Amino acid sequence: MCVQEDCPSGSWADSFEISRVTTLRLIMGDHLTRGIAALRDVSQQDVILMMEILSEIELVPHHKQKIVLVLSAMRHFAQALRDEGLNVDYVRLEDPDNTQNFSGEVMRAVARYRAERLVVTMPGEWRVGQIVKSWRAALDIPVEVRADDRFLCGVKEFRRWASARRALRMEYFYRYMREKTGLLMEGHAPSGGYWNYDKKNRKSLPADAKAPPGPFFAPDSVTAGVMQAVEKLFPNHFGLLDGFGWAVTRADALVALDDFIRYRLARFGDYQDAMDRREPFLFHALLSPYLNIGLLEPLEVCRVAERALLEGDAPLNAVEGFIRQIIGWREYVRGVYWLKMPEYRESNALGAVRPLPDFFWTGETEMECVGAVVRQIRQHGYAHHIQRLMVTGNFALLAGLAPAEVERWYLAVFVDAFEWVELPNTHGMALFADGGFLASKPYAASGSYINRMSDYCGACRFSPVAKEGEGACPFNYLYWYFLMENRERLRRNPRLAIIYKSLDSMAPARQAAIRNQAIAFLAHLPVSTET
Numbered sequence: 001m002c003v004q005e006d007c008p009s010g011s012w013a014d015s016f017e018i019s020r021v022t023t024l025r026l027i028m029g030d031h032l033t034r035g036i037a038a039l040r041d042v043s044q045q046d047v048i049l050m051m052e053i054l055s056e057i058e059l060v061p062h063h064k065q066k067i068v069l070v071l072s073a074m075r076h077f078a079q080a081l082r083d084e085g086l087n088v089d090y091v092r093l094e095d096p097d098n099t100q101n102f103s104g105e106v107m108r109a110v111a112r113y114r115a116e117r118l119v120v121t122m123p124g125e126w127r128v129g130q131i132v133k134s135w136r137a138a139l140d141i142p143v144e145v146r147a148d149d150r151f152l153c154g155v156k157e158f159r160r161w162a163s164a165r166r167a168l169r170m171e172y173f174y175r176y177m178r179e180k181t182g183l184l185m186e187g188h189a190p191s192g193g194y195w196n197y198d199k200k201n202r203k204s205l206p207a208d209a210k211a212p213p214g215p216f217f218a219p220d221s222v223t224a225g226v227m228q229a230v231e232k233l234f235p236n237h238f239g240l241l242d243g244f245g246w247a248v249t250r251a252d253a254l255v256a257l258d259d260f261i262r263y264r265l266a267r268f269g270d271y272q273d274a275m276d277r278r279e280p281f282l283f284h285a286l287l288s289p290y291l292n293i294g295l296l297e298p299l300e301v302c303r304v305a306e307r308a309l310l311e312g313d314a315p316l317n318a319v320e321g322f323i324r325q326i327i328g329w330r331e332y333v334r335g336v337y338w339l340k341m342p343e344y345r346e347s348n349a350l351g352a353v354r355p356l357p358d359f360f361w362t363g364e365t366e367m368e369c370v371g372a373v374v375r376q377i378r379q380h381g382y383a384h385h386i387q388r389l390m391v392t393g394n395f396a397l398l399a400g401l402a403p404a405e406v407e408r409w410y411l412a413v414f415v416d417a418f419e420w421v422e423l424p425n426t427h428g429m430a431l432f433a434d435g436g437f438l439a440s441k442p443y444a445a446s447g448s449y450i451n452r453m454s455d456y457c458g459a460c461r462f463s464p465v466a467k468e469g470e471g472a473c474p475f476n477y478l479y480w481y482f483l484m485e486n487r488e489r490l491r492r493n494p495r496l497a498i499i500y501k502s503l504d505s506m507a508p509a510r511q512a513a514i515r516n517q518a519i520a521f522l523a524h525l526p527v528s529t530e531t
Helices: 064-083 102-113 126-138 155-163 170-181 221-233 250-263 265-271 288-293 298-310 316-340 368-380 385-398 403-413 419-430 447-453 474-485 494-504 508-523
Strands: 023-027 047-051 087-091 117-121 143-146
Touching: 023 102, 047 064, 047 102, 064 087, 064 221, 064 288, 087 102, 102 126, 126 143, 126 419, 155 316, 170 316, 250 265, 250 288, 250 298, 265 298, 265 316, 298 316, 316 419, 368 385, 385 403, 385 419, 385 447, 385 474, 403 419, 447 474, 474 494, 474 508
Parallel strands: 023 047, 023 117, 047 087, 117 143
Antiparallel strands: none
16 A cells, blocks of 8 residues: 555545556646547556646746636546546645646656556647656656647658648648548538638628627636636736636537537638627637647537538538638648747747837737737637737737747737647747748738728727828838838748839838838837736
8 A cells, every 4th residue: 555645645546556556647738638649548557647737837927717727627637537437646736745847746656656657648849748758768667658649630640741842831731631531522522612711701790790609617616716726826927817717628618619510600701800899709619728628629620510511500611711720720730830849939030029018918008909909818818810810910020029929928828829839820820930931921911901800990099091190000100111121031922022012112201201100119119027
């Protein structure tokens, strides 16, 4: 029998026979899937180790709702495993003997249970992967790292696909994934005759449009306890906990999936790029947090959406657009992440070095679009892809904000943010810091785009029509200044040829006025003091 001093207080291990333990299985906070590779052959003789680690939570000032979501989902998942009769050693943040160190807790558990081997699923983050690799030298037992086959395209498979191409583009990877999975396919042809219906999915939101409310899951006693702990331990972290209503169990995540399919999928395609100050969720799925921590799996979600099409409950443009985000972008950015790390994050193709402005944390800015999006994120830990790319990301690009600071912010503020998905989207798509590896051109836009796709400008003191001068939208003169400053880097990009022709036709005096106004604006940005 293990002695009390060697075992977690009050746990099953108080009476567990160490001589029976052969395998220690590690489950991380984004591995909350019963069929995860590390658990596939689990037996009642094994120990499942789950850990809440302070050093991981404090890497960035994670949104309080993200911390609650992950920790509560972990605790619920651990209990579900116990209900199966499995042995779970769960290390809580509050435990007095918690070393608050990833490797430290693994080594303690190996010694505590005299484990003969350690089994872990491949981590989602490169940094954590390096930590796991170090255990092979630090421990005197075999460390088995299994591929995370919840993803539909493995790391090695993506590398093979990429090696056969001179240039990578998501659209061609997406077609490969459609053929591989059979989703929205009629034999070898795409359903409806086209691979992509994106041109149908750029409608502005009608003034009288009303989105259905998203699903809300009232915190149970476990979640309430985590919320209290988070407020106590992380009072200065970004975000509010009032109104927390994310699903923390697979059962509730399935309810959230059904809610999206029933009430929002049909209009998702038309209005997926629209933005509205009154409606933070519109017709979006709100499923990415559950996909990213493992409560839902990508193929099951896509199959449910495809069934809605076949049963006549949603049009093709909506279902295709939704499935493309999952088997297209989600799988693609994960492949790029593992293909290019660790060097990827170090690139800075546009030489952007300006510090992150304070209003990215406070929302206190006269630019209503930026302020409204930041306030929404603070309240919900959420903004949809156009708000991320074309408001906060667009401003960061035009203002020349340092990629590392922007990426740290994106990783911190969203409940669904994990580095494998956050870094490529921010570094490559939003900031063009990889020089065009991920995106074929910078996603730069003036205030007219934001005005067309949202109602932010109507509540803003700046005019989206005025290009420069008093009252002009900062996005307007920053847009042209960005093109001026990056002419040598971007002028050969064929997708920007027409834009540079317009810039070249602009009178020198007007160009000078735009440049001077942009420089003055950027010089007075309030620098963030967030650490």
